Amino acid sequence: MTSLETLISLLPTLMKGLVVTLEVFLLGSVVAAVLAFIAGLMRLSKFRIVRFLAAFYVEFFRGTSLLIQLFWIFYVLPFFGLDLSALTAGVLALGLNYGAYGSEVVRSAILSVPRGQTEAAIALNMSPVLRFRRIILPQAWPLMIPPFGNLFIELLKGTSLVSLITLSDLTFQAMSLRTTVSKLEIPIFALLLIIYFVIAYAVTLVMRALEKKATVGRA
């Protein structure tokens, strides 16, 4: 077999890893987005204690490394009786970490909606919930999309760390192939980089489409 044929014969294994990577990526993104909204809104609360709790979460997860958080959740939590699967631990760590960064995106987007919008909504006697849902959020949302796009790409890159907690994602599969076909290790890793790049590019395209949709009609 030529090198190229060998490389192609390795593709199915890499594809298995791709499925895991995408799974971790999508689940992690959902957790991150939800946490970003919760913490972002909490940081805008009237109540000091609520703001403080959110700030604590954000500072804590932004202050330490993703890898340490991941290891802590996977290796230390079991000592406290919380035995999580590698998948759950990976999704949780990614979600918590990028949710903390995302909360800043949510917060600053909401703050950048002009004060006059809230005032106009009050003058029309809208309730706080209605004001948020129909006036503030639809204007903050398009501002959130580009930074969220960057964040999702960071999260995608972060998924490679789950290979270090035994989850058989793309990076993990590449590592294991490396030992079986050692003469092709450099092409395998080059291919691996390209695969990540393609996924990231797809994410960028999706986010661009979302942005276009969110700003339709507005001049």
Add this chain to the structure above:
Amino acid sequence: MALPKVLSRSEDTRKQRTQLIKKTQEGLKVGPNQRSAETTPVVRYRGVKKSFGEVEVLKGIDLDIMPGEKVAVIGPSGSGKTTLARLLMTLERPSGGIIEVEGEPLYHKRVGEGLVPADERHIARVRSKIGMVFQHFNLFPHRTVLQNVTEAPIHVKKMPRRLAEEKARAMLEKVGLIEHIDKYPGQLSGGQKQRVAIARALVMEPKIMLFDEPTSALDPELVGEVLAVIKEIAEKGDMAMMLITHEMQFAREVADRVLFTDGGKIVEQGTPEEIFEHPKSERLQAFLARFRNGFGGGSQ
């Protein structure tokens, strides 16, 4: 551009209303317990104060505005005239005093003889009688012209969509924007935006409408179309108005009563003629002199 036709108001109706207002104001002096539908002011300020930190912007305001009355508020920048409207619209909370809307306290609830601070629900209910037009329009950029006007009727008043749209169209017709209903605010001129904002506030059918320097942010050539619309509403409607403005000529034409505020107080008030022709206080005389010399006009 289809400008609304401006009807010139007959002096008769104006005099009639001024008389009615004077009568009701006299009626009020009989005593606060003798309220009747006719004599209850639509808005009443009693000892209203407002401070921002150390700065006291309003130093005890007493003011009654009668149903249908058009009150213009003039005065130098920082005299507290905008705050007067913002307190009524609940965009700022007063530091002291009581504001009533149709006899009902806005920020308080009556408990027996006394007053206790009201909850948000009470405030929202009373607030529904007030509308406001802002200096910077504050249109919703993510909604079309029509949606800007139907937003509150549908979602606040729970009006059926079709009815809300019908009313909105009628209102937009009135302000001369019927051919722009599917545009977004970003595609309109400043004057058109402000007319949408007026329609948006009108469709909620408030008892009193606050105009906070509605033409100050406009290019000079667009001021006329907005003033024309406000004037038409003033002439047709039985809605009360509080008109904060730097347009002296306009205040004179439209208002039943003019208030001059300075240093957080109402310094002088009276008919347009009294205020503009026979100003009593020195401060008002100085203020008007500056306008005549062309220094005081324009926006802040």
Add this chain to the structure above:
Amino acid sequence: MSDIWNWQTAADVFWKLIKVVPVTLEATFLGFALAAVLGLVWALMRRSRFRPVSVLSYWLIEFVRSTPLLVQLFFLYLALPRFPVFVIGVTGLGLHYSAYLAEVYRGGIEAVSQGQWEAARALNFSPLKTWTRIILPQAIPPIIPVMGNYLIVLFKETPLLFAINVVEMMSVAKKFGSHTFQYTEAYTIVGVLFFLMSYPSSLLVRWAEQRMALKQ
């Protein structure tokens, strides 16, 4: 609690970790220095009027930014078998963050007003002098806080170096954990140490950012 957390173990691991703090810091600063230099190169290439150069720089930045640092480290590790792992680690960190810093430089350069270029031309400055005497001295000070942020981000990524066998804090903690099964102490102390170093730095950067914002 006592079987979960042992203070003696914590102290042991703490002293082991402290010993390799210099490795982490060296990797951080060397990596950042490399990123700062390479980033400027990419940013200048990006502005090149010779299209292949600017296009190459664009895709290079995009590619490096959208692929995982961990995989990049593995790749360099395999591609440069003769290099010490520390050098590979520093190269990987530097290359990865050069892509981010290139964008930061670009923002700074674009913020310098067009008039400055025209003035430099009017005064007959050479292109090199225009860059070194006029443009960069104005473009760089405002972006220093942002670069500071990336320095902290890079610092927090250094634990990844354990994956290519650099002896830094994470690898010491992992080794300690697998020898003693005292993972709790090991990973907790690593986390605390990182937080204690990164959080005050981030407060410093925020302070610098606010000062910078006030100046403008």
